[in-house]
Amino acid sequence: MHKKLILSGVIALGMAFPSFSQTSPQVKYANTISVEDLTKHLTYLASDQMQGRDTGSETGKLAAQYLADFYKNLGLTGPVNGSFFQSVPLVTANFSKVTLQVGKSKLVENEDFVFTGDGNMAKTAKSELVFLGLVTDENLAKVDVKGKLVGLWAVGVRSNDLVKKVMDAGAAGIVIVSMEGQANFDRIANRYKTLAGKGRIGFDKETEQRPIFMVSSDKMGQLFNTPVEKLKEAAKSTPESIASQKVIYQVVKTKTPVDAVNVMGFLEGTDKKEEVLVISSHYDHVGVSSTGEVFNGADDDGSGTVSVMEIAEAFAQAAKDGMKPRRSILFLNVTGEEKGLLGSAHYGDNPVFPLANTVNNINIDMVGRIDYEYQKEENKDYIYVIGSEMLSSHLKKINEYNNITYTNLILDYRYDAEDDPNRFYYRSDHYNFAKHNIPVIFFFNGVHDDYHQVTDTVDKIEFPLLTKRAQLIFHTAWDLANREQRTPVDGSNTRTER
DSSP states (O other): OOHHHHHHHHHHHTOOOOOOOTTSHHHHHHTTSOHHHHHHHHHHHTSGGGGGGBTTSHHHHHHHHHHHHHHHHHTOBOTBTTBSEEEEEEEEEEEEEEEEEETTEEEOBTTTBEEOSBOOOSSOEEEEEEEEESOOHHHHHHSOOTTSEEEEEOTTSOOHHHHHHHHHTTOSEEEEEOSOSHHHHHHHHHHHHHTTTSOEEEOOOOOOOBOEEEOOHHHHHHHTTOOHHHHHHHHHHOGGGSOOEEEEEEEEEEEEEEEEEEEEEEEOOSTEEEEEEEEEEEOOBOOBOTTSOBOOOIIIIIIHHHHHHHHHHHHHHHHHTTOOOSEEEEEEEESOGGGTSHHHHHHHHSOSSOGGGEEEEEEEOOOSSOOTTTTTOSOOOEEEEESTTTSOTTHHHHHHHHIIIIIOOEEEOGGGSTTOTTOGGGGSTTHHHHTTTOOEEEEEOOOOTTTTSTTOOGGGOOHHHHHHHHHHHHHHHHHHHHSSSOOOOOSOOOOOOO
């Protein structure tokens, strides 16, 4: 985007930008964000020693302590009654036994099916598996689902509402196809198998008798002894034409408390100190595989975490030099993002500072690599920006202004579309601020071959590019923390449901 176009739009809106230049003091502090420091911190946090920083694990606690010690040494304060930690009350649910037999076929968990539901059963249940296909009122009128496992065809749609509708109609459970092709299903099944035995971490809640078994499209065809294409056609309007099958299943569950924390360092502002800017990342990753391989999580989200650390150091140095920000800044490293945005959800429901006084959230998740889209591009100095214009008409322009003034990255908005099939907007911690109508901006480098693989290691990080991205985020944060007026909330949240 051309600088003149951006500035003309800014003038038209009457937005007053600070008069910064490449010789302004903030450039000095942006330049403290260095390849050397980012490398040092990430080499530790994403080392094999840290064992993948799993939520609530002993090495996860080591990572949390490393962050807290860093903030303390910067001179930041612990905002939770003097502590740098906010406890996040989680439990691990282990499904020690999950069985599914259709007819005479005993299915194998994490090979033939993936269990994605909930439940705890003292003994096995015997029932029927009936085929409903698409969840329409017409189909529900043709198929008796009460007390039965129900086969759903939910390819290309959000399935949560569909599952609820069928369960509300009296179904005992669900067997669901949510993607076509065996290869797509196998990738998910392999991930579940790799993480088998760890259980699911989440907030403690009453167990629902809601068994949901996800299968591939091919497997669904096998279960009903019907070719996949015929099954897809029947799913539209003739589900009753597919014969039901005898089924036996059981789910056994136990729960164990998890000791998990969010980490935060606080820098108090000056004349606008009651207003708070939150700069966040998640420091957790997915731990170690069942075969002992470490998921180092260098990009996801070691890169975002060390960026927050370096941005905090830049602001702390400015404060020591007598240039404290006007607004207060909370540097927030949350836990449990990989388990469902848990740490940020807990903060949003239990904020340390009033949400009404929280002016913005800048969220940084995966900013150290080059994705599929840019690998063949000549200019690889890019960053994806998501969510920046939904709630405030000013935030996107503020970021663009600082980019053209200081860093000149390509700001790519392709994943900011509301119909983005990847749904990246819903998949990181800014979501839990935006749902409270706090304007957010999410920085992201996109997906690569090492995403959620044991090959996401430090040696593959593009440290000069990571440095430049972190410097842009610092400049934007400096602007937001020091401008006269906080960014207005003059837009509406059109993405409220995950």
